[in-house]
Amino acid sequence: MEEANEPNFLKTKNLVCGNIELVVDSVKTPCRNKEYGCTETVDRLRNNDHEETCSYQPCACPLTNCNFIDSSEQLSLHFSSKHWDSGRVFRYNIPLSVSLAMDAQFLVLQAEEDGILFILNKGVVETVGNTVMITCIAPSSSKEKFLYDLVSGRGISSLRLKSMTENFPGRVEGFPPMDFLLVPFRFxxxxxxxxxxxxxxxSTELGEDCQ
Ligand SMILES: [Zn+2]
Ligand SMILES: [Zn+2]
Structure with a gap:
């Protein structure tokens, strides 16, 4: 009986392998960000890097008591409708005065023109001062970056810092994994x-002019 069964078993196994090869040859699956609105298909056999640069990669709402996750575009709409009083609206190329309380770790900034969300992140370095940097809520792979200026004044001293936004798909927690600026405690x-x-x-040109 056993000998009679063996060939059948092998036959079935070969058949299954054959089917898999056939399917794999032409496998095209939706981008993993389909649920966030991407309509691209990805060919798993050819090293398709679409998903690495997909603009629908999910971003998380920066507010600590909110679990909303969606594409950066949907997150912009979510923030302006649900948390309109939790951040500050600004216009590009125009300075905005902000104040972060001693225990505040971040402030959400939303551009009036296109709804893009930015976070002014603040950290503390003991005995030295506050780390500050602005991140844009976007997939880390996104190439778009914005120049920014931060000005801090105290008495006759003033500090003007300039950098470029980093892209990060949510709130930066803990010590920033990217470059930051520093405002000494005396400011x-x-x-x-x-x-x-x-x-x-x-606009990069406008930013250069402002030096
Ligand atoms: Zn995609
Ligand atoms: Zn939210």
């Missing part, structure tokens, strides 16, 4: 608050 207000003039440029 903080009497209650330890950080007062800044923030200007985000949507």
């Amino acid at each position: 903080l207000g009497p209650s330890g608050e950080l007062n800044l003039e923030v200007c985000i440029w949507n």
Whole structure:
């Protein structure tokens, strides 16, 4: 009986292998960001790097008590409709005065023109000052970057810092894995608050002019 069964078993196994090869030859599956609105298909056999650069990669709402995740475009709509009073609306190329309380870790900034969300991230380095940097809520692979200026003044001293936004698909938690700027403690207000003039440029040329 056993000998009689063996050939059948092998036959079935070969048949299954054959089927898999056939299917794999022409496998095209939806992009993994389909649920966030991407309509691209990805050929798994050819090293298709679409998913690495897909603009529908999910981004997380930066507010700590909200679990919303969607494409950066949908997140912009979500933020302006659900959290309109939790961030600050700004216009590109125009300075905006902001104040972050001593215990505040970030402030969400939303561009009036296109709804793009940015985060002004703040950290503390003991005995030195506050780390500051602006990230754009977008897939890390996104190539678009924005120049920005931060100005901090105290008495007759003032500090002007300039950098380029990094793309990050949510809120940066803990110590930033990217470059940051530093505002020494002596520039903080009497209650330890950080007062800044923030200007985000949507044109590289304008940013250069502003030096
Ligand atoms: Zn995609
Ligand atoms: Zn939210």
